[in-house]
Amino acid sequence: MQARQSGMMSLGSIIAANFAQATAPIVDLIYPPRCPLCGEGIAGHQGLCGPCWTELQIPGEPACAACQRPFGGSSVSEGALCAPCLSDRPRHDGIAAGTLYNAASRKLVLAFKHGRRIGMAPMLARLIAARLPPMEGDWLIMPVPLHRWRLWHRGYNQAALLAAELARLTDGTLIVDGLARTKATASLGGLGKKARGRMLSGAIAVQEREAALVKGANIVLVDDVLTSGATSDACVKVLKRAGAAKVVIACFARVMDEALDLRPQNITPGTDPDPGAT
Structure with missing residues (x-):
């Protein structure tokens, strides 16, 4: 992502991204990922379960x-x-x-x-x-x-x-x-x-x-x-x-x-x- 002043990603952004990636397994253990629509367990955060994906209507x-x-x-x-x-x-x-x-x-x-x-x-x-x-x-x-x-x-x-x-x-x-x-x-x-x-x-x-x-x-x-x-x-x-x-x-x-x-x-x-x- 470009900042307004610079096209370079900041050191803070890189550290934050690496930290999030490193701690993801711990977060998943403490807060098991669940589908935000139906509450069923899913493989990872920031997603939906298979059936709920089909409920969304995508423009074609x-x-x-x-x-x-x-x-x-x-x-x-x-x-x-x-x-x-x-x-x-x-x-x-x-x-x-x-x-x-x-x-x-x-x-x-x-x-x-x-x-x-x-x-x-x-x-x-x-x-x-x-x-x-x-x-x-x-x-x-x-x-x-x-x-x-x-x-x-x-x-x-x-x-x-x-x-x-x-x-x-x-x-x-x-x-x-x-x-x-x-x-x-x-x-x-x-x-x-x-x-x-x-x-x-x-x-x-x-x-x-x-x-x-x-x-x-x-x-x-x-x-x-x-x-x-x-x-x-x-x-x-x-x-x-x-x-x-x-x-x-x-x-x-x-x-x-x-x-x-x-x-x-x-x-x-x-x-x-x-x-x-x-």
């Missing part, structure tokens, strides 16, 4: 050329766009979603985001990284920001944890504080796209000290869940206004009504209590 091809929304059929011409992109061409340059939001991915998100299972970040990031397009040249990896009040309340920004892991996996340059929430907003859960857009108007800005890095840059914008796209769209808007050349949205779970399978939780689209609300 063919997909929309603009937003990578999977098409239902197979007879789709190259470069085809989905209906939402045809009616309103997105500002972003693609979406890389590790999974589609369903009962299994929802449980992982809630454990990671609200259950303080921050050790899940590497596993979630690997699923995201597998969906990223080829990243030629230099890329900035930037998380969707939290307002300082929400950050203090939660104790961490789950998007920043994922961004740090993605930077390590891709050799991108991590810019944790490239974007800022300039005003607090209420939870977006349950709101429609237009209402979310109004609430987010003027709520996100590029940090002045990072403006020079953003200009002309290719950026991966990272979040845990992509819901309506209002938050990510607000981020993309200010990044493009600051001169970013390309912005690809990367998320662990993407909410698509046609892919929802939440009957065990008895949840209907649009009513989930803040799965990510982006």
